[in-house]
Amino acid sequence: MSLQNKVAIVTGGNSGIGQAIVLELARQGAAVVIDYVVHPEATEALEQQIGKLGARAIGVEADISKVADLQRLVDAAVSRFGRLDIMVNNAGIETRTSVLDTTEDQYDRVMEVNLKSAFFGTQIAAAQMMKQGGGGRVINITSVHEDWPMPGNTAYCLAKGGMRMLTRTAGVELAPHGILVVGVGPGAVATPINLSTMNDPAKLKRLDAAIPLGRMARPEEIASVVSFLAGEGASYLTATTIFADGGIMQGSVGL
Numbered sequence: 432m433s434l435q436n437k438v439a440i441v442t443g444g445n446s447g448i449g450q451a452i453v454l455e456l457a458r459q460g461a462a463v464v465i466d467y468v469v470h471p472e473a474t475e476a477l478e479q480q481i482g483k484l485g486a487r488a489i490g491v492e493a494d495i496s497k498v499a500d501l502q503r504l505v506d507a508a509v510s511r512f513g514r515l516d517i518m519v520n521n522a523g524i525e526t527r528t529s530v531l532d533t534t535e536d537q538y539d540r541v542m543e544v545n546l547k548s549a550f551f552g553t554q555i556a557a558a559q560m561m562k563q564g565g566g567g568r569v570i571n572i573t574s575v576h577e578d579w580p581m582p583g584n585t586a587y588c589l590a591k592g593g594m595r596m597l598t599r600t601a602g603v604e605l606a607p608h609g610i611l612v613v614g615v616g617p618g619a620v621a622t623p624i625n626l627s628t629m630n631d632p633a634k635l636k637r638l639d640a641a642i643p644l645g646r647m648a649r650p651e652e653i654a655s656v657v658s659f660l661a662g663e664g665a666s667y668l669t670a671t672t673i674f675a676d677g678g679i680m681q682g683s684v685g686l
């Protein structure tokens with residue numbers, strides 16, 4: 432168990448990729464604060480599942496688009512488990528709207544939930560890590576769309592592109608404190624955020640055909656990368672993004 436005695440927060444931790452990250456960090460021995468905004472019953476089930484693994488977890492309801500709620504998450508980690516070693520900024524939303532039809536409210540919400548939360552999540556986690564000493568890890572779940580345009584999802588791409596520069600800049604700023612900041616950029620992952628594609632066989636076939644590995648990722652295949660980045664084996668990685676995308680960004684249209 433590579434993360435024994437470590438304490439982690441995972442935002443948006445009771446579904447999809449976040450849930451898989453929570454479980455994998457707990458399997459590796461970390462105590463985990465599971466942030467959520469909906470489905471308390473899913474959080475409770477996850478807490479119980481983790482208890483059966485012999486690990487520790489608590490669910491905390493917090494809207495990570497609000498700085499005060501992010502602070503409450505860090506306070507919960509410290510009061511319940513004594514410290515914070517790993518901050519996973521995972522929560523995210525998308526609107527699937529183009530630059531032509533995105534409303535001001537949609538734009539603001541996508542920016543708040545994806546980018547503002549990661550910025551202040553990094554800031555508040557880093558403050559705690561510096562206070563306790565010994566460094567720490569901030570892991571931002573970005574996307575291939577931190578770099579790769581997705582027409583029809585413009586605000587999301589902007590937010591993920593912002594997370595790319597947050598990861599790089601905060602990684603450089605926080606390096607002297609031993610706080611490593613890394614992004615994980617998934618390709619297409621089979622989670623609730625992609626239900627419309629997963630429920631449309633023709634669309635799913637087109638997507639699978641565009642991915643060199645021929646299929647969407649399972650959430651566990653992203654969680655294993657996060658777990659590696661949280662551990663000792665990733666001690667020289669910072670200010671960069673690891674893409675776990677089945678090769679989709681390098682894919683080419685066959686002739």
Ligand SMILES: NC(=O)c1ccc[n+]([C@@H]2O[C@H](COP(=O)([O-])OP(=O)(O)OC[C@H]3O[C@@H](n4cnc5c(N)ncnc54)[C@H](O)[C@@H]3O)[C@@H](O)[C@H]2O)c1
Binds near residue numbers: 444445469521572617
């Ligand atoms: N599934 C994919 O194909 C894919 C690809 C690349 C990146 N991502 C990123 O992975 C992350 C997780 O997405 P997912 O695929 O697991 O989808 P998901 O919808 O299951 O997870 C998103 C989570 O964020 C939570 N959330 C939303 N608003 C919140 C708020 N204000 N406060 C706290 N939590 C909030 C949701 O409740 C949910 O639990 C997102 O950042 C997403 O952009 C997903």
